[in-house]
Amino acid sequence: MSERFEPRIVAxxxxxxxxxxxxxxxxxxxxxxxxxxxxxxxxxxRVDASFILxxxxxxxxxxxxxxxxxxxxxxxxxxxxxxxxxxxxxxxLRFVGIGDDRLAFSWVSxxxxxxxxxxxxxxxxxxxxxxxxxxYGRMSYIAEALAAECGQQxxxxxxxxxxxxxxxx
Amino acid sequence: xxxxGVFVCWCGENIxxxxxxxxxxxxxxxxxxxxxxxxxxxxxSDPGQQRLIDAIRQKHLTGVVVASCSPRMHExxxxxxxxxxGLNQFMVEMANLREHCSWVHDxxxxxxxxxxxxxxxxxxxxxxxxxxxxxxxxxxxxxLVIGGGIAGIQAALDIADSGHEVVLVERSPSIGGHMSxxxxxxxxLDCSQCILTPxxxxxxxxxxxxxxxxxxxxxxxxxxxxxxxxxxxxARYVDLERCTGCGACLEVCPVKNVPGEFDxxxxxxxxxxxxxxQAVPNKPVIDPQCCLRHKAAGRKGISAAxxxxxxxxxxxxxxxxxAIDFGDAPSTVVENFGAIVVxxxxxxxxxxxxxxxxxxxxxDVITGLxxxxxLSASGPTEGQVRRVSDGRPARRVVLxxxxxxxxxxxxxxxxxxxxxxxxxxHAMLFRHKCHDGQATVFYMDLRAAGKGYxxxxxxxxxxxxxxxxxxxxxxxxxxxxxxxxxxxxxxxGRKVEVEADLVVxxxxxxxxxxxxxxxxxxxxxxxxxxxLSEAHPKLRPVETATAGVFLAGACQGPRDIxxxxxQAGGAAAKAMVLLSKRMLDREPIVARIDERxxxxxxxxxxVCPVGAIEAQPSxxxxxxxVAFVNEGLCIGCGTCVASCRSKAPDLxxxxxxxxxxxxxxxxxxxxxxxxxxNGQPSAKGDAGEAGR
Numbered sequence: 050m051s052e053r054f055e056p057r058i059v060a061x062x063x064x065x066x067x068x069x070x071x072x073x074x075x076x077x078x079x080x081x082x083x084x085x086x087x088x089x090x091x092x093x094x095r096v097d098a099s100f101i102l103x104x105x106x107x108x109x110x111x112x113x114x115x116x117x118x119x120x121x122x123x124x125x126x127x128x129x130x131x132x133x134x135x136x137x138x139x140x141x142l143r144f145v146g147i148g149d150d151r152l153a154f155s156w157v158s159x160x161x162x163x164x165x166x167x168x169x170x171x172x173x174x175x176x177x178x179x180x181x182x183x184x185y186g187r188m189s190y191i192a193e194a195l196a197a198e199c200g201q202q203x204x205x206x207x208x209x210x211x212x213x214x215x216x217x218x
Numbered sequence: 219x220x221x222x223g224v225f226v227c228w229c230g231e232n233i234x235x236x237x238x239x240x241x242x243x244x245x246x247x248x249x250x251x252x253x254x255x256x257x258x259x260x261x262x263s264d265p266g267q268q269r270l271i272d273a274i275r276q277k278h279l280t281g282v283v284v285a286s287c288s289p290r291m292h293e294x295x296x297x298x299x300x301x302x303x304g305l306n307q308f309m310v311e312m313a314n315l316r317e318h319c320s321w322v323h324d325x326x327x328x329x330x331x332x333x334x335x336x337x338x339x340x341x342x343x344x345x346x347x348x349x350x351x352x353x354x355x356x357x358x359x360x361x362l363v364i365g366g367g368i369a370g371i372q373a374a375l376d377i378a379d380s381g382h383e384v385v386l387v388e389r390s391p392s393i394g395g396h397m398s399x400x401x402x403x404x405x406x407l408d409c410s411q412c413i414l415t416p417x418x419x420x421x422x423x424x425x426x427x428x429x430x431x432x433x434x435x436x437x438x439x440x441x442x443x444x445x446x447x448x449x450x451x452x453a454r455y456v457d458l459e460r461c462t463g464c465g466a467c468l469e470v471c472p473v474k475n476v477p478g479e480f481d482x483x484x485x486x487x488x489x490x491x492x493x494x495x496q497a498v499p500n501k502p503v504i505d506p507q508c509c510l511r512h513k514a515a516g517r518k519g520i521s522a523a524x525x526x527x528x529x530x531x532x533x534x535x536x537x538x539x540x541a542i543d544f545g546d547a548p549s550t551v552v553e554n555f556g557a558i559v560v561x562x563x564x565x566x567x568x569x570x571x572x573x574x575x576x577x578x579x580x581x582d583v584i585t586g587l588x589x590x591x592x593l594s595a596s597g598p599t600e601g602q603v604r605r606v607s608d609g610r611p612a613r614r615v616v617l618x619x620x621x622x623x624x625x626x627x628x629x630x631x632x633x634x635x636x637x638x639x640x641x642x643x644h645a646m647l648f649r650h651k652c653h654d655g656q657a658t659v660f661y662m663d664l665r666a667a668g669k670g671y672x673x674x675x676x677x678x679x680x681x682x683x684x685x686x687x688x689x690x691x692x693x694x695x696x697x698x699x700x701x702x703x704x705x706x707x708x709x710x711g712r713k714v715e716v717e718a719d720l721v722v723x724x725x726x727x728x729x730x731x732x733x734x735x736x737x738x739x740x741x742x743x744x745x746x747x748x749x750l751s752e753a754h755p756k757l758r759p760v761e762t763a764t765a766g767v768f769l770a771g772a773c774q775g776p777r778d779i780x781x782x783x784x785q786a787g788g789a790a791a792k793a794m795v796l797l798s799k800r801m802l803d804r805e806p807i808v809a810r811i812d813e814r815x816x817x818x819x820x821x822x823x824x825v826c827p828v829g830a831i832e833a834q835p836s837x838x839x840x841x842x843x844v845a846f847v848n849e850g851l852c853i854g855c856g857t858c859v860a861s862c863r864s865k866a867p868d869l870x871x872x873x874x875x876x877x878x879x880x881x882x883x884x885x886x887x888x889x890x891x892x893x894x895x896n897g898q899p900s901a902k903g904d905a906g907e908a909g910r
Contacts, residue, residue, distance in 0.1 A: 059881060069290060074317075076317060078321055083325070091869070094861075096860055107884055134860065134861075160755075
């Protein structure tokens with residue numbers, strides 16, 4: 050194996066279009082780099098902003114969200130909600146220093162195996178060029194420092210928030 | 219503590235060649251809470267499934283990960299096997315080692331490492347899986363068929379004959395569709411009316427079919443087995459119960475010059491008219507846009523019933539109490555159905571889309587559908603082929619195939635499929651009627667791939683003297699009182715000019731213009747042209763992505779009559795399979811709301827695509843309004859979960875915890891180890907999990 054940097058990319062894909070598109074890429078034997086880990090969700094509308102943070106927390110170097118084309122969503126409009134949420138959240142990610150070179154949002158239909166393979170190739174190259182992502186450690190350090198200053202605890206987007214909500218009214 | 223079993227499938231060579239399956243199983247054994255891991259040549263085979271069943275029973279597994287092909291392929295197989303072993307089927311997850319790994323990578327070491335990651339992600343997820351039970355919903359034993367063309371008629375008859383109730387909805391005043399307009403049908407030259415009208419009458423007489431003409435679908439709610447459909451019926455102004463169809467009113471109507479829809483504007487009709495002689499129901503209808511009384515009433519701002527203009531049709535109506543009802547108003551009904559068959563059919567592009575061929579400028583440039591009417595014995599010329607411009611007999615006819623079809627510049631890159639055959643049929647029928655006439659077909663390729671079709675086109679050329687010119691037409695212009703068709707004969711490599719009395723454009727078949735709105739109401743996807751999309755182009759050709767909605771006929775793409783009928787039978791069979799069940803099991807992938815966290819901001823209600831969420835009093839005290847998910851309606855997209863600011867909803871089967879664990883488990887592999895130095899211990903996901 051070469052010594053070049055192999056990024057890890059976490060992809061959130063909907064089960065109806067992009068997951069099926071990735072299946073088609075397989076059936077068609079389109080070869081692409083093994084750097085992407087697909088997480089299947091029913092619809093990209095299910096993709097919570099915290100998933101993207103969680104991916105970076107896990108040490109991922111890039112994140113992809115991909116669903117059905119507008120108008121093709123199995124659930125009518127989940128993909129459009131996903132896109133809206135993504136656009137807003139991407140601004141925030143840019144603000145904290147996670148640039149567009151690590152992020153991708155795409156529509157891949159169940160018939161677009163070629164597009165899926167090309168998307169993975171392009172994104173892998175882009176993230177490889179961006180280099181390893183080590184920003185999360187810095188980010189959580191800053192968040193903790195800020196929280197300490199404000200008298201709160203921990204970064205806001207921890208999944209374990211759920212476990213702590215019993216205390217709420 | 220979970221007890222998880224991992225089953226790695228070789229899929230023969232498919233996975234085994236690129237992935238070291240024993241190594242994946244060995245790695246799985248080291249994962250937290252995995253108590254059993256094995257690899258096997260074919261997990262989906264009977265012995266493979268038996269191994270899974272045995273392991274579940276012997277090792278008391280509480281969760282299973284099958285690392286094999288796509289869950290879209292074999293998830294039902296392994297879920298059934300788990301149920302057979304007494305394990306809840308929703309405790310099974312699949313890691314996709316074939317489509318997403320072995321088939322797309324070319325390095326065995328990398329593919330094996332990725333496979334281990336994929337298995338770890340699923341092991342992490344399945345640890346958080348919960349036992350779920352399918353949601354059982356009753357099925358309404360009734361089908362809705364939208365569209366009364368040949369496909370809709372066939373589907374309605376098939377479903378009704380099998381003992382289920384059917385409502386057939388048609389927006390025009392009569393069923394019959396485009397097939398009723400055709401003169402003869404290829405390749406047998408059967409009279410179209412002769413074979414169609416018996417079926418139309420059968421629809422009208424069938425005890426289990428309710429026919430609703432002048433009716434359109436306005437809204438659809440609900441889901442498979444339980445659709446609630448709003449149907450709007452336009453005012454017909456003729457009481458179908460009272461009217462005997464005697465036709466006395468038709469003769470007295472002073473309006474005579476309305477272009478008739480059935481004759482494709484080649485003949486006129488009155489303001490009160492019978493759609494065509496064999497129409498079903500064979501009763502007149504008043505067109506309020508043209509009726510003098512309606513127009514006068516509209517100008518005065520009163521209803522037609524209050525007006526005293528004209529009214530000759532009502533005067534002459536011999537029925538006691540009169541069948542003409544100027545006070546008729548649109549009505550809306552809500553009906554329940556278990557299944558829906560969409561058979562909205564197609565249309566052809568108008569000649570005005572083809573100015574280069576003189577369409578819209580020259581009256582003698584017509585569509586294939588108009589030529590059908592000229593050829594038809596019941597048509598405006600009683601079957602004599604006459605020029606539209608001056609009514610003189612036509613002696614020279616040029617038929618242009620692929621007018622718009624297979625032409626991306628014209629917006630229809632697809633083949634309209636029926637034109638080669640019907641242009642040949644037109645040429646043949648014309649030659650039968652006009653023995654000294656000249657029929658020329660311009661074609662790109664002659665596509666005659668049906669039973670008896672190629673023989674038919676050969677017969678046209680060899681026995682009926684139709685001349686075929688392979689090439690496109692560049693333009694059509696007028697010379698004297700004839701038209702001249704300029705084109706190129708690509709076989710001879712020279713330009714040709716053919717004089718013609720009639721130019722028949724086989725204009726591209728297109729979907730009904732408003733089918734997109736219908737598709738959106740039904741949740742059926744469509745392609746860029748508006749053809750409705752099937753659930754799978756090969757294996758589910760009559761089903762749609764929306765369960766319980768099926769496709770029949772040309773709404774899905776251009777097709778000829780035998781294909782439309784066969785597909786209608788297929789759609790009917792699928793609807794019958796559904797209706798023959800009493801109860802339907804639905805996947806319990808639905809949203810749930812933790813009402814303690816809900817403060818009813820209303821976001822989930824707004825984003826829900828099916829209106830499954832509504833405000834209800836909470837079950838816990840103090841009682842307050844909280845969001846509530848109707849499980850029967852919820853389709854499990856999870857948009858509400860991701861949209862909620864207080865994280866009150868969660869999606870069964872895809873909970874936040876399941877997905878978080880999967881995400882964290884993506885770390886750990888060789889790629890992550892190589893990345894290194896990102897400040898996060900790569901084993902955090904698993905280590906954190908093990909500590910719980």
